[in-house]
Amino acid sequence: MASIADYYAGKSVLITGATGFMGKVLVEKLLRCCPGVSALYVLVRPKAGQSMQQRVSDMMKCKLFDRVREEDPDFHKKVVPISSELTQPGLAISPQDESKLVACVNIVFHCAATIRFDEPLKHALQLNVIATQQLLSLAKQMHNLEAFVHISTAYANCNRRHIDEVIYPPPVEPKKLIDSLEWMDDGMVRDITPRLIGERPNTYTYTKALAECVVQQESDKLNIAIIRPSIVGASWQEPFPGWIDNFNGPSGVFIAAGKGILRTMRANNDAVADLIPVDVVINLTLAAGWYTAVILYCLHLQEYHVMSTFKRNPLEQAFRRPNANITSNYLINQYWILVSHKFPALLYDLYLRLSGQKPHMMRIFNRLHKAISLLEYFSSQDWEWNSDNMSMLMGHLSPEDRKTFNFDVRQLNWPEYIENYCIGTKKYVLNEDMSDIPAARQHLRKLRNIRYTFNTLLLVFIWRVFIARSQMARNIWYFVVSLCFKFLSYFRASSTLTN
Ligand SMILES: CCCCCCCCCCCCCCCCCCCC(=O)SCCNC(=O)CCNC(=O)[C@H](O)C(C)(C)COP(=O)(O)OP(=O)(O)OC[C@H]1O[C@@H](n2cnc3c(N)ncnc32)[C@H](O)[C@@H]1OP(=O)(O)O
Numbered sequence: 001m002a003s004i005a006d007y008y009a010g011k012s013v014l015i016t017g018a019t020g021f022m023g024k025v026l027v028e029k030l031l032r033c034c035p036g037v038s039a040l041y042v043l044v045r046p047k048a049g050q051s052m053q054q055r056v057s058d059m060m061k062c063k064l065f066d067r068v069r070e071e072d073p074d075f076h077k078k079v080v081p082i083s084s085e086l087t088q089p090g091l092a093i094s095p096q097d098e099s100k101l102v103a104c105v106n107i108v109f110h111c112a113a114t115i116r117f118d119e120p121l122k123h124a125l126q127l128n129v130i131a132t133q134q135l136l137s138l139a140k141q142m143h144n145l146e147a148f149v150h151i152s153t154a155y156a157n158c159n160r161r162h163i164d165e166v167i168y169p170p171p172v173e174p175k176k177l178i179d180s181l182e183w184m185d186d187g188m189v190r191d192i193t194p195r196l197i198g199e200r201p202n203t204y205t206y207t208k209a210l211a212e213c214v215v216q217q218e219s220d221k222l223n224i225a226i227i228r229p230s231i232v233g234a235s236w237q238e239p240f241p242g243w244i245d246n247f248n249g250p251s252g253v254f255i256a257a258g259k260g261i262l263r264t265m266r267a268n269n270d271a272v273a274d275l276i277p278v279d280v281v282i283n284l285t286l287a288a289g290w291y292t293a294v295i296l297y298c299l300h301l302q303e304y305h306v307m308s309t310f311k312r313n314p315l316e317q318a319f320r321r322p323n324a325n326i327t328s329n330y331l332i333n334q335y336w337i338l339v340s341h342k343f344p345a346l347l348y349d350l351y352l353r354l355s356g357q358k359p360h361m362m363r364i365f366n367r368l369h370k371a372i373s374l375l376e377y378f379s380s381q382d383w384e385w386n387s388d389n390m391s392m393l394m395g396h397l398s399p400e401d402r403k404t405f406n407f408d409v410r411q412l413n414w415p416e417y418i419e420n421y422c423i424g425t426k427k428y429v430l431n432e433d434m435s436d437i438p439a440a441r442q443h444l445r446k447l448r449n450i451r452y453t454f455n456t457l458l459l460v461f462i463w464r465v466f467i468a469r470s471q472m473a474r475n476i477w478y479f480v481v482s483l484c485f486k487f488l489s490y491f492r493a494s495s496t497l498t499n
């Protein structure tokens with residue numbers, strides 16, 4: 001059997017979502033480890049005033065591509081941007097581009113999606129389901145297509161506790177839903193969304209389940225693989241440890257905790273953190289097949305390693321010292337939100353107001369609470385995924401491919417991975433310089449002193465108020481003071497005697 005790199009040699013690959021987190025890693029890995037690949041056609045839309053060519057060229061300048069740039073300075077020549085807006089009819093691909101794709105593409109990787117948890121249903125359906133349908137129609141016209149790899153999510157069926165490597169019946173026939181939503185206005189769709197998504201927590205997991213069903217409906221005419229990654233995090237090894245470029249999933253939680261903003265979070269301490277490094281997912285994707293991951297590394301341990309890393313490698317200008325705690329108790333969490341989030345935010349905003357600046361801390365906390373509450377569903381429970389297909393696939397790889405396209409997470413050292421992940425958020429998401437760590441540590445010491453001073457003043461104030469109002473408190477106070485005084489006199493007397 002040909003090795004994976006040999007298989008891709010001479011092939012033309014079509015990628016959607018290439019500018020996204022996982023798409024970028026896929027493009028990089030293909031260019032670096034499959035140097036014989038003929039062309040990567042990437043479907044990209046213009047965005048934020050930038051043309052698609054400009055976006056792709058900027059993407060390839062980023063640090064992620066440093067290694068491949070060193071190995072092959074001309075690597076960018078293989079990447080061919082194709083203008084496409086996936087929410088438009090025919091994916092808004094020009095007839096010329098369409099003919100080119102139909103004539104030469106051999107493998108399609110469909111990564112594009114909206115991964116927002118609060119996406120209105122109509123838009124999530126448009127991008128995650130209808131665009132998938134349209135891409136499949138295009139794929140069916142391709143003369144030399146060998147594989148269509150669809151990236152789904154392990155949580156597409158999160159309404160079930162045990163998830164097998166099968167496509168479950170959809171919550172509703174996708175075509176019927178598409179037809180119904182077409183005539184409804186946004187308000188109507190918003191009203192019926194909770195009824196439609198049922199036990200699923202958001203429109204994202206719901207539409208990803210529908211997309212799987214759409215892919216399955218075409219599976220008799222195409223060679224199809226569906227990959228279901230769990231929570232995708234920073235890279236483990238490739239192209240270097242800790243690469244990450246977004247706030248999604250755990251990354252935002254880690255950053256908020258490192259900045260000392262997030263102090264409490266409702267989650268099940270013993271729940272398994274189904275985190276999987278992005279390079280592992282991409283290796284598995286390239287090795288093609290089904291995938292689900294179950295990694296026994298609980299949230300409680302993650303909390304410990306995140307906090308310890310950020311204490312040793314602090315983020316710049318932290319709001320407070322990193323000290324976040326996970327609790328499964330609703331009331332305890334609410335208490336800490338009040339005391340450790342809202343109260344300090346209120347005080348800080350008051351300080352900003354008094355010093356003539358615009359208050360913003362409460363706004364930051366409100367956004368944080370919204371983001372955290374959207375993650376709560378996933379951080380409070382456990383799932384069990386069958387991963388027989390992954391084991392089967394591993395058994396088919398040659399020893400060389402097992403190294404180059406490694407997806408054996410049993411070799412992963414979790415504390416080291418989390419440390420690199422946190423440092424990655426500092427370096428690549430927040431663009432902070434590692435040489436500023438001494439200043440950041442100094443800042444944490446300053447925050448600690450402020451906290452001690454504040455706590456002491458608060459204690460004295462409470463005590464004063466208490467003493468002024470209660471005879472009993474006064475008696476206790478006099479008793480404690482006189483006891484201290486007696487001890488002092490005793491020690492002074494005994495030290496005079498020994499001298
Ligand atoms: C307590 C100590 C640590 C202990 C460790 C415990 C770890 C527990 C981790 C548990 C996490 C569980 C995660 C489960 C996820 C499972 C999901 C399944 C996986 C998937 O299939 S897909 C990937 C998941 N998708 C997401 O994560 C997307 C979630 N995000 C959203 O839906 C929206 O961004 C959100 C949160 C609704 C916010 O929307 P909005 O207010 O409109 O803001 P924007 O998205 O436009 O962003 C504006 C601005 O803010 C930045 N941003 C976004 N999110 C965060 C964040 N969490 N923290 C900080 N900043 C954030 C964003 O980059 C934008 O910045 P700009 O500079 O571009 O303006």
Ligand SMILES: NC(=O)C1=CN([C@@H]2O[C@H](COP(=O)(O)OP(=O)(O)OC[C@H]3O[C@@H](n4cnc5c(N)ncnc54)[C@H](OP(=O)(O)O)[C@@H]3O)[C@@H](O)[C@H]2O)C=CC1
Pocket residue numbers: 016017018019020021022023043044045047084085086087110111112113114115127151152153154208228229230231232233248249
């Ligand atoms: N990240 C995770 O934890 C997980 C992700 N997944 C799945 O992996 C895939 C990739 O996710 P990820 O890389 O994290 O997502 P990102 O949000 O980082 O990337 C999404 C990609 O889709 C593109 N896209 C979105 N809307 C359109 C549109 N209308 N037209 C053209 N392109 C569009 C984006 O392009 P643009 O740059 O123009 O916005 C971007 O390239 C998704 O299918 C997701 O469901 C599954 C499990 C976990």
